[in-house]
Amino acid sequence: MRRSSTDESTYRRSPSPEGKEPGFARGGPFRRCSSLHGRAGAGDAGDGGDGGPFFGLHASPGPKAAQGRYTSPKGNKYVVFYLDLSFIFLLELKRCSMARGCLQGxxxxxxxxxxxxxxxxxxxxxxxxxxxxxxxxxxxxxxxxxxxxxxxxxxxxxxxxxxxxxxxxxxxxxxxxxxxxxxxxxxxxxxxxxxxxxxxxxxxxxxxxxxxxxxxxxxxxxxxxxxxxxxxxxxxxxxxxxxxxxxxxxxxxxxxxxxxxxxxxxxxxxxxxxxxxxxxxxxxxxxxxxxxxxxxxxxxxxxxxxxxxxxxxxxxxxxxxxxxxxxxxxxxxxx
Incomplete structure (x- = not known):
């Protein structure tokens, strides 16, 4: 018996705790099984390569999940780089001020x-x-x-x-x-x-x-x-x-x-x-x-x-x- 569309949408629209993919979608045996059975279920169901009626998930992550995976680490790197640059600038400014003070004396x-x-x-x-x-x-x-x-x-x-x-x-x-x-x-x-x-x-x-x-x-x-x-x-x-x-x-x-x-x-x-x-x-x-x-x-x-x-x-x-x-x-x- 096939699941109803209501059940399928429930699995698709339930958000993860951090707005990312669930843990079993990122790796492990569940992801491999979902990809295999998803292709088989798509052949049986004829829904055009959907994630399968049993798991109700895509084999590959969606665009929002990919953006969450790759954009956030790059932003963190940029923030760290800016903080390091600001710290170095403050150190150089302090050294410059000390040098000018010694020079005036x-x-x-x-x-x-x-x-x-x-x-x-x-x-x-x-x-x-x-x-x-x-x-x-x-x-x-x-x-x-x-x-x-x-x-x-x-x-x-x-x-x-x-x-x-x-x-x-x-x-x-x-x-x-x-x-x-x-x-x-x-x-x-x-x-x-x-x-x-x-x-x-x-x-x-x-x-x-x-x-x-x-x-x-x-x-x-x-x-x-x-x-x-x-x-x-x-x-x-x-x-x-x-x-x-x-x-x-x-x-x-x-x-x-x-x-x-x-x-x-x-x-x-x-x-x-x-x-x-x-x-x-x-x-x-x-x-x-x-x-x-x-x-x-x-x-x-x-x-x-x-x-x-x-x-x-x-x-x-x-x-x-x-x-x-x-x-x-x-x-x-x-x-």
Missing amino acids: VKFLMFAFNLLFWLGGCGILGVGIWLAATQGNFATLSSSFPSLSAANLLIVTGTFVMAIGFVGCIGAIKENKCLLLTFFVTLLLVLLLEATVTTLFFACTDQIDRYAQRDLKKGLHLYGTPGNVGLTNAWSIIQTDFRCCGVSNYTDWFEVYNATRVPDSCCLEFSEGCGLHAPGTWWKAPCYETVKMWLQENLLAVGIFGLCTALVQILGLTFAMTMYCQVVKADTYCA
């Missing part, structure tokens, strides 16, 4: 340091200009380097320090990698040059002493000559302040005057023409050794000054390289 420190560096250069330049204006006649004691005066040294040093500080300030404000790298390389070369000169000075002390004494004795012959007012005033100030006479002895002046005579600045009590008196009225201490002993007594202060200068330069190098690396990172993360 280093930028402030770099600018403050170079501003102080630049102001220090202005001070050194101002002192050099003041010396050149008020004591322009004070020059070097060396005949080989007549332009190597204290005023000229301060002017050159101050100008150089100002230029380096200006490059560092502009590089920090503009976050310019080229200017930062220029500042770093220039300051590094200066530090290496200072270290080389200091090492050579301590390694070749005897040779430097002989050369300096020979050059200073040669400069004595320019004392009091036209066009050498600076050297004359320099020797007068040195001999008066340090209470010394000559380079290695007061007899160094005998070769200059070709007589038993010294400048008036060598006298114990200054008076016009006192250098023509007896040697008992002159200072006996050699100026070279006296100045050298004064430097040795103040070697600690000189060493502290040199160490502070080196530390300031190393600090500038650290700020410059840190700023450069932060700019590179910020460009990489936030490009």
Whole structure:
């Protein structure tokens, strides 16, 4: 006996719990039997390949079931992909924000340091200009380097320090990698040059002493000559302040005057023409050794000054390289 159409529609229209095919329609022996008996029942019943009067189901899943099977997993994959992409974007945004925050902090420190560096250069330049204006006649004691005066040294040093500080300030404000790298390389070369000169000075002390004494004795012959007012005033100030006479002895002046005579600045009590008196009225201490002993007594202060200068330069190098690396990172993360 055949089932009625009402029973058949009941089996076809009963929904599954999740809107999908029943478990026996997806696989197992029931599906295989339904497909076999469905084809046989379709031949017997002549209903055009229906699922069979006994099972009342199609052999293949319908379009809604297929859509439920394949569309839902793809949607889940897309959701997971979007979540991963959003998480990665948030991480990169956080890293970018941290990089910009570090960059701003280093930028402030770099600018403050170079501003102080630049102001220090202005001070050194101002002192050099003041010396050149008020004591322009004070020059070097060396005949080989007549332009190597204290005023000229301060002017050159101050100008150089100002230029380096200006490059560092502009590089920090503009976050310019080229200017930062220029500042770093220039300051590094200066530090290496200072270290080389200091090492050579301590390694070749005897040779430097002989050369300096020979050059200073040669400069004595320019004392009091036209066009050498600076050297004359320099020797007068040195001999008066340090209470010394000559380079290695007061007899160094005998070769200059070709007589038993010294400048008036060598006298114990200054008076016009006192250098023509007896040697008992002159200072006996050699100026070279006296100045050298004064430097040795103040070697600690000189060493502290040199160490502070080196530390300031190393600090500038650290700020410059840190700023450069932060700019590179910020460009990489936030490009």
